[in-house]
Amino acid sequence: MTPSPQRPEDRPGRAHADGLIRFLTDSPTPYHAVRSAAELLEKAGFRQLDETGSWTAAHSEDGGAHGRQGGGPGSSRGQGHYVLRGGALIAWYVPAGAEPSTPYRIIGAHTDSPNLRVKPVPDTGSGGWRQIAMEIYGGTLLNTWLDRDLGLAGRLTLRDGSTRLVHIDRPLLRVPQLAIHLDRQVNEGLKLDRQRHMTPVWGLGTPGEGDVVRCVAEEAGVPAADVTGWDLMAHSVEPPAYLGRDQELLAGPRMDNLLSVHAGATALAAAAARDDLTAIPVLAAFDHEENGSQSDTGADGPLLGGVLERSVFARGGTYEDRARAYAGSVCLSSDTGHAVHPNYPERHDPGHHPMPNGGPILKVNVNQRYATDGSGRAVFASACERAGVPWQSFVSNNAMPCGTTIGPITAARHGISTVDVGVAILSMHSARELCGAEDPFLLAQCMDGFLTSP
Template identity: 70%
Template sequence: MSAPHRFDRGLTDDLMSFLAASPSPYHAVANTAQRLEKAGFRQVAETDAWDAETAASSTAVSGGKYVLRGGAIVAWYVPEGAAPHTPFRIVGAHTDSPNLRVKPVPDLGGHGWRQVAVEIYGGPLLNSWLDRDLGLAGRLTLRDGTSRLVNIDRPLLRVPQLAIHLDRAVNTDGLKLDKQRNMQPIWGMSDDVREGDLIAYLEQESGLAPGEVTGWDLMTHSVEPPAYLGRDRELVAGPRMDNLLSVHAATAALAAVSASSAELPYIPVLAAFDHEENGSQSDTGADGPLLGGVLERSVFARGGSYEDRARAFAGTVCLSSDTGHAVHPNYAERHDPTHHPRVNGGPILKVNVNNRYATDGSGRAIWAAACDRAGVPFQNFVSNNSMPCGTTIGPITAARHGIKTVDIGVAILSMHSARELCGADDPHLLANALVAFLEG
C-alpha cells in the first residue's frame, strides 16, 4: 500500500494555531476533539455500553470514536466489518509540558507585591520562565461537579529576574534559582493580600458567580504566539512543542486515514496522555489503565473474546511519538559524535539499549517501511554515553500492555523551555510518516 504525501507547510501553519489555542492539557484535548469531530468522529462515554446490541447510536461499533478523560484523549477508527481480533496501529503522545502550576492556596505577597504561589511541574528550564509575560490557563471545577476551561491569554504574571547589580557574578558563576524562593510570579501590587483573590478574579473573568469554583488545575503559559523564524522562515519558535507537536501530527494523520478509501488492515488509534513529564502514573497517564481499557472494550464491542483480545494485542504496534534533541551548534560535544539529528531532516528514530526508549531492530524495520512508503527521510538518535537520556511513554506502553513499541519524534532545540524551536518542515514530514504507519 502506498501512502501519498498528504501534508505540506499548511500543516505547520495549523500547528502554530493549535499550540496557541492549547495552553493546558485540557485545552489540547478539547482542540483535538474538535478537529476529530470535523472528521466525523464522535465522543463516547466510558459509562455507556459499547456493544452493538445495547449501545447508543454514538457508540456504534464501526466508525471514528474518542474518549476524553481529563487531559487525555484516546481516539480510534474501526473500519466497517473489522474482525474482533484485528490488531491496532497506535500513535502515542502526551499533552502536558513542564511549567509553573498554581498551588491550592494561591494568594501570596509581600513588600507591596501581589504574587501567585506556584509549584514546579515536570523539569522545566527555569531560567526560560524569567522576565516573560505569562498568562494563566487550565480547568476550573464548579460546585455542581462540572468543569470549565479558562484561558487568560494576556500578560497577567511575570517572574522578574534579579538585576545584575544585585548579582554581579551571575554571568561568570551561572544563574542559580531556588524553586521555592525565586520562582513565584507577581501579578500586581497590594499591601493587603487576601486568600481567594486569584480564584475570585478567575470567576469574574469566566462569568461565574462568586464562590462557584471549588477546585482548580491552573498553570502558566507564555503569551507570545508561535512564529516562523529565520531568514527563510525555515524554523518555528513556539511553546509546548514537547509534545503537542506530536499530538497535532497524530490527530491530522488519524483524520486523514479515517477519510481514506484505502482498505485498512489495522485499527488506527491516537492515544494522547497527560502527566508524562512527571512519570505517567495517573488515571490519565500512560502508566494507567486508560489505553488498555479502551482497546479491550473495542474488541469486546465487536463480539470478541479474551482470545480475540490477546490476538489483537499480539499484532499491535505503537509509535511513541515525542520530541528529541537536534544537534546544538553551540554544544555539539554534548551529543553522540556519530548521531547528529538536524531540524528539517525528517523525524527521528530514538534508540537506547537500556530501554529508556522501546525501539529494537524489528521496530526499526516497521518504522523504516512506513517512512519509505511515505517518501519521508528519517534520522537516528542516540544519546552520548556520558549523558544518559530521558525517557518517554514508549517503555511504559510496551511493558504495561505487552505490545511492540517504537520511539520516534521530531528533533528540536530548547526542549523544556517555555519556548522551543523546530524545523518548519518536520511537522508535516512526521504527519505523512504517521499516515503511512496507521494505514499499514
C-alpha cells in the same frame, strides 16, 4: 536563469505548520489540548463516547466517522470514536468489516509540558507586591520563565461537579529576574531557588484571600463561590512564530509534545477517510508524562488498555480476541528529541546529529529508555518509505544520561510492540522551543504511512 527560491508559504509543510501554530495557541494546558484534538477529529466524523455508558450499541449503530454519509450495520463505512478524561484522549477508527481480533496501530503521545502550576493556596506576596504561589511541574528550564509575560489557563471544578475551561491569554503574571547590579556574578552561573525565586508578581498591594480564584472565575463566567477546585497553570502569551531568514524554523511553546499530538490527530483523521485499512488506527494522547506517567490519565495507568479492551468486547469479542489483537498490534511512541546544538556539539553522539527539517527521528537506547529494537526500526523505516519522507537516527552520547518516553511504559504495560520516534528540536523543556518548520508535516506523513500500512 537561476530559479527563484520557493516562497515559505508555498512549501509543502506550510499548511500543516500553520495548523500546528493554531493548535499550540489554542492549547495552553492538557485540558485544552485534548479539546483541540477532539475538535479536529469531530470534523472528520468522530464522536465522543461516555466511559460510564454502554459501548455495544455505539459500535453497531449508524454513525461514527463518515456517519453523516451513511453507515451502520452492514455498511461499507467505518466508525470513529474518542474518549476524553481530564487531559487525556484516546481516539480510534474501526474500519468496516473489522473483526474483534483485528490488531491496532497506535500513535502514542503526551499532552503535558513542564511549567508553573498554581498552588492550592495561591494568594501570597512580599514587599508590597501581590504574587501567586506556584509549584514547579516537570523538568522545567526555570530560567526560561523569567521576565516573560504569562497568562493563566486550566480547569475549574464547580460545586455541582461540572468543569469549566479557562484561558486568560494576556499578560497577567511575570517572574522578575534580579537586576545584575544586585547580583554581579549572575553571568558566572544563575542559581534559582524553586521555592523563593519562581513566584510571579501580578499586582501591587496586600494579597487578599480568594483574589486569584475570583479573577479566574470571572474570566470563566462563573461565580467564584461555585468554584471548589482548580487545576491552573501559567503559559507564555508570546505566540508561536516562523523564524529565520527563510522562515525554515518554527518557535513556540509546548512543542514537547503537542507537536506529536497535533500530527497524530491529523494522521488519524486522514486514515479515517480510507477504505483499505487492515488495522484499527488509534491515537493515545496521555497526560503526566513529564512526571512519570503514573496517574489515571497517564501512560502507566489503565486508560488505554481499558479503552482497547472495551472496543474488542463491544464488537462481540472475547478475551482470546483481545489477546490476539494485542499480539498483532504496534505502537509508534512519538515525542520530541534533541537536534544537534551548534553551541554544544560535544554533548551529542558524534555519529548521530539529527538536524531540523531532516525528517522524523528514530530514537534508540539499548537500556530501554526508548522501546525501539531492530523490528521497530523496520516498522518505522517502512512507514517513512511508504510516506516518501526522509528520516534520521538519534542515540545519546554515552556520557549523557538518556531521557525516556511513554514508549517503554506502553510496551511493558500492554505487551504491545513499540518503537520510539519524534521530531528533533532545540531548547527542549524551555518555555519556548524550536523546530524545523517542515518537520511537523513530515512526522504527520510518517504517521499516516504507519497507520495505513498493510
